Amino acid sequence: MLKSRDLALIAIFAGIIAALGLVPAVSPFGIAVPITAQSMGIMLAGAILGAKRGALSVLLLLALVAVGLPLLAGGRGGLGVFVGPSVGFLIGWPIAAWVVGLLTERIGRPYRVVQGAIANILGGILALYVPGIIGMSVVGGLGLIEATTTSAVFIPGDLAKAVLAAVIAGGVHAAYPGLIPARRDRSAAPDRVSA
Amino acid sequence: MAGQAVPLFHPGTSLVHRLGAGTKLLSLLVAGVALTVWRAPWQIAVAFVVVLAAYAVARLPVRLLLRQVVRLAWIAVPLFAIQLLLASWQAAVGVVGSFVALVLLAGLVTLTTRTTAMVDVVVRVAGWLRRFGVDPERVGLMLALGIRSVHVVLGLAEEVRDAQYARGLRASPRAFAVPLIVRSLRHADRLGEALAARGIDD
Structure with a gap:
């Protein structure tokens, strides 16, 4: 059962994912093209809140979009986004956050950036692109191979975001411990913090 | 913004x-x-x-x-x-x-x-899912909290951005995202306490 703190975390993280889509992303190389940080927000939801709360916060964000708020990157929103060719990616979002969260919980506390990046790639890219490509193929009337080629354009950017998301998750877990369960290491001292 | x-x-x-x-x-x-x-x-x-x-x-x-x-x-x-x-x-x-x-x-x-009319439909549909363990009132509460949270986090984002500019950390996504998320999580703590005080856990 979700406690009130979980509900608060889910609601606030939906806000964070929205903010990452609305705030023009800080471009690392000074390019004018704003790279949207929103797909990074999906990975962060799982990497910071874990599987269940992460997936629910993404689901809440999608519900807010459906009821008419323009919270997707570039101010898109409303029901239209759910009938276009990229609907599969939206369906894949909560799944991606869930997979990232599951893998992150396996890593445990203290968070490890390299393993975290691998979790983000497996969940935030692999688990996301499967429904994404299927959706593109169904709505766009494409074969799976053409749909894959069309979607592949975004993979390099997403790889960079997966690494960046792991670095950010590392920073957040260091500053705000207790969101993911402690790792049962042979060497680890008994854990005092149980927040 | x-x-x-x-x-x-x-x-x-x-x-x-x-x-x-x-x-x-x-x-x-x-x-x-x-x-x-x-x-x-x-x-x-x-x-x-x-x-x-x-x-x-x-x-x-x-x-x-x-x-x-x-x-x-x-x-x-x-x-x-x-x-x-x-x-x-x-x-x-x-x-x-x-x-x-x-x-x-x-x-x-x-x-x-209207967004409120859409929220009503979502809550009504959630009522049909009651037998699957969905609590329609909680769904309505979460939508309201979510809408509020977007504005809260956008406000925090502006604060963090100003702080970032003031310290000249213009080009670091990490220096933006980490404090934004940590501040938001701290806000969630206060929000959670407020919800608990209103008997949400009972």
Whole structure:
């Protein structure tokens, strides 16, 4: 059962994912093209809140979009986004956050950036692109191979975001411990913090 | 920046505005099924006439329609080209026309329906799922909290951004995201306590 703190975390993280889509992303190389940080927000939801709360916060964000708020990157929103060719990616979002969260919980506390990046790639890219490509193929009337080629354009950017998301998750877990369960290491001292 | 989170709803008193949210959503669903079955060029043409007529009845500014068309172009144009190349012009019109018409119709529902009316529909649907353990009141609470949270986090984002500029950390995404998320999580702690104090856990 979700406690009130979980509900608060889910609601606030939906806000964070929205903010990452609305705030023009800080471009690392000074390019004018704003790279949207929103797909990074999906990975962060799982990497910071874990599987269940992460997936629910993404689901809440999608519900807010459906009821008419323009919270997707570039101010898109409303029901239209759910009938276009990229609907599969939206369906894949909560799944991606869930997979990232599951893998992150396996890593445990203290968070490890390299393993975290691998979790983000497996969940935030692999688990996301499967429904994404299927959706593109169904709505766009494409074969799976053409749909894959069309979607592949975004993979390099997403790889960079997966690494960046792991670095950010590392920073957040260091500053705000207790969101993911402690790792049962042979060497680890008994854990005092149980927040 | 925070102003961008205002709902897409465009107020009006037309027939389309006055229709119930549930009716509009059901029509959209029916249109979605219809357009997966019927997508010959003339049927697509009929769909566009109907959608554009509905926009006219709703008396929405043309720029709202055009903005959606422009946003669709980045995917619609390449898809049309691929279909034309790999299949036929009929297939291209069928595939691209059906989803463009559907997206425009969905956009019309969003533009003419208040967010609160949509939330009511979501809560009503959640009521049907009660037997699967869904608590409709909690769904309504989460939607309200979510809407509020977007504004809270956008406010925090502005604070963090100002702090970042003040310290000259202009080009670091990490220096933006980490403090934003940590501040937001701390806010969630206070929010959680407030919810617990109101008996949400009971």
